[in-house]
Amino acid sequence: MEMRELGKTGIQITPLGLGCWQFSSAKGFAGKFWATLDGVPATEIIQAALDGGINWFDTAEMYGRGVSEECVAHGLEASGKRPGEVVIATKWLPWRRTAANLLATIDERKRRLGAYPIDLYQIHMPTSFSTIRAEMKAMAELIRRGDIRAAGISNYTVGQMRRAHQALAEHGFPLASNQVNYSLLNRRIERNGLLDTARELGITVIAYSPLAQGLLTGKFHERPELIKKGVGWRKYLPGYRAHGLRKSAPVIGALRQIAGKYNATPSQVALQWLIAFHGDAVVAIPGATKLSQIQDNVGALAFQLTRDELDQLDEVSRPFK
Numbered sequence: 001m002e003m004r005e006l007g008k009t010g011i012q013i014t015p016l017g018l019g020c021w022q023f024s025s026a027k028g029f030a031g032k033f034w035a036t037l038d039g040v041p042a043t044e045i046i047q048a049a050l051d052g053g054i055n056w057f058d059t060a061e062m063y064g065r066g067v068s069e070e071c072v073a074h075g076l077e078a079s080g081k082r083p084g085e086v087v088i089a090t091k092w093l094p095w096r097r098t099a100a101n102l103l104a105t106i107d108e109r110k111r112r113l114g115a116y117p118i119d120l121y122q123i124h125m126p127t128s129f130s131t132i133r134a135e136m137k138a139m140a141e142l143i144r145r146g147d148i149r150a151a152g153i154s155n156y157t158v159g160q161m162r163r164a165h166q167a168l169a170e171h172g173f174p175l176a177s178n179q180v181n182y183s184l185l186n187r188r189i190e191r192n193g194l195l196d197t198a199r200e201l202g203i204t205v206i207a208y209s210p211l212a213q214g215l216l217t218g219k220f221h222e223r224p225e226l227i228k229k230g231v232g233w234r235k236y237l238p239g240y241r242a243h244g245l246r247k248s249a250p251v252i253g254a255l256r257q258i259a260g261k262y263n264a265t266p267s268q269v270a271l272q273w274l275i276a277f278h279g280d281a282v283v284a285i286p287g288a289t290k291l292s293q294i295q296d297n298v299g300a301l302a303f304q305l306t307r308d309e310l311d312q313l314d315e316v317s318r319p320f321k
């Protein structure tokens with residue numbers, strides 16, 4: 001299995017991780033985005049991710065107010081994985097808080113994750129009451145104390161990412177990653193300079209919503225009635241409206257055509273593109289609500305698209321840049 005370095009931290013991760021927002025049990029505001037898992041315990045999804053070669057898990061305080069973190073710990077325990085054998089990424093919720101809260105709440109994060117240490121601690125969004133400098137000072141303190149191995153950010157703009165990188169470097173630590181929305185249907189980071197800057201600074205881009213929350217699987221194009229049935233808030237997003245589906249149809253068509261050559265699925269091809277098109281600069285964290293989905297998604301690690309196929313997908317998804 002190919003491994004990639006997370007930023008310049010020395011931490012080795014697989015090109016795909018498992019997104020664990022789906023393990024929120026519909027608790028809290030963000031947790032309600034996904035329905036409660038339908039009879040499939042998170043443990044089985046985690047086991048399938050491990051079986052498929054995935055070695056890291058992305059969770060957050062915000063995902064069910066700690067419920068997702070607990071699911072990750074239980075799932076790993078049930079699988080027999082020992083602490084240190086996998087990489088854990090979680091996130092601090094900066095909402096209405098100052099940087100001091102990073103230090104005040106770290107014991108709660110550790111409690112939720114049980115025996116599994118926090119390898120990557122990310123600031124979920126740039127919205128705290130403190131400066132980026134103060135946030136990075138607190139992160140450096142957590143690294144020095146051994147509470148976390150590395151610090152990352154999420155949803156930071158190019159300028160905010162540069163400031164975070166600089167501030168953490170002053171304490172002697174590299175900024176590991178910026179977790180942002182990136183997929184064939186959202187290529188903004190290629191246009192606004194974020195991807196180039198991350199590369200220049202040696203920061204890994206972690207692509208969230210890599211399947212555009214299910215759109216890139218092609219299932220909603222094939223059966224639009226699924227959208228009404230139960231996709232929660234997603235149905236209000238422009239991509240799920242009739243004109244949105246029409247706009248993304250050529251991308252789905254190309255994914256299907258290429259998938260046919262490999263006996264693969266559109267999801268696998270979409271994820272392959274994301275982790276291959278920019279060399280090793282981007283890793284992705286697809287989420288899954290069903291066992292079959294994670295089994296499908298890990299298949300993206302099992303084949304490689306040709307340069308022509310990568311370029312064909314680049315071309316057809318230009319309207320989303």
Ligand SMILES: NC(=O)c1ccc[n+]([C@@H]2O[C@H](COP(=O)([O-])OP(=O)(O)OC[C@H]3O[C@@H](n4cnc5c(N)ncnc54)[C@H](OP(=O)(O)O)[C@@H]3O)[C@@H](O)[C@H]2O)c1
Pocket residue numbers: 018019020021022034058059124154155179180207208209210211212213214215217219231267285286287288289290292293294296297
């Ligand atoms: N930092 C942030 O602000 C932020 C924001 C969003 C997400 N994230 C992270 O990124 C992870 C992934 O992003 P995401 O959950 O927004 O979107 P995503 O990974 O693009 O889509 C996941 C959803 O797509 C559907 N799906 C996945 N694989 C499928 C397959 N093979 N076949 C059919 N349907 C499939 C499932 O939903 P249905 O079964 O319900 O259709 C699943 O819940 C999250 O779990 C979380 O860890 C972070």
